[in-house]
Amino acid sequence: MLEPATAVRHIAAAGFTHVVWIPDSAVGPWESALVSTPQLKLIRPCREGEAIGIAAGLIIGGARPLVVIQCTGLFEAGDSLRNVVHDLQLPLKLIVGVRSYSAHKAGKSTDSCPVFTEPVLNAWKVPYTLLAEPDEPKFAAGVRELASATGSRTLLLGE
């Protein structure tokens, strides 16, 4: 079990300066910790493609943003992702929640989100690490890996 305050503490400790997010039900509880962490500025866009565009501007301006979205938003944001990662060649860092992942693995869900998330990231040539059951040690290591990557990278959180 990953506590919200713990998750946010590790994000701040990794050196991220901004979190650009559209929450889902799994990461939504992080909100109060994000708002109250002085090292992080929380930015609330309206769509996930927009979140990635804002992150690109932040990176060019010298900041270290982290985009936090659900996989449904990743699907929506394809062109923005393609542009920032491959045309602008900026080191985009994302945490993406994979809706229904645990239920899908247990054969208890027909949600198509877990079917398409990894193939979509592979199609856009964005490397990723998948945490099927995010706990604190795995999450901390995943966030450190995300922050230290020289190129774009995604941390997938099974939900």
Place this chain on the structure above:
Amino acid sequence: MTHREALDVLAAHRGECVVLTTMGSIALWPAISDTPLDFAYIPSSMGQGVALGLGLSLATGRGVVVLSGDGSLLMNLGCLVTVANHPAPLTILLIDNGLYEVTGGQDVAGAGRTDFAGLARSAGIARVYEFAEAEAWRRGAAAVFSGTGPAFVWLKVKGEHGKKTPNPPRPMKEQILRLREAVAK
């Protein structure tokens, strides 16, 4: 007013602001200004120019002017709400010609009927301006660029057919490098 006339007024008033151009403005702006603070967003993700400008402005605190077409803004109208709620020295100049100009001049949805100023005000942007004539834009520009916080300027320009997709003035990698150096000063 013509698109070129609209940009000439911007050039006279932009001061030390970054100017981020998109779509048809990219074909015109380098002949007017081509400094490290001028960023041609091409290749682009259509509709993300305002988002890019907002991020840049939030990171640096520097004034950023984004030139967006009406078709581009319509792809990402939510950005108006985002801008209104993340106060930054960002000015959106909407170049409204009613056309998808670089694809051959097809009408955008709602061409000539959409109240972009009303959309911006309803989104919560406090400083909203609209100009249809070059002389009025010349007279009003000083107020636009002397204010603080986000501003939205609706510039109604004549649509032109036969425009080609513009080419970037230099490779993207070089553009980013020189913009980074300029905003870091």
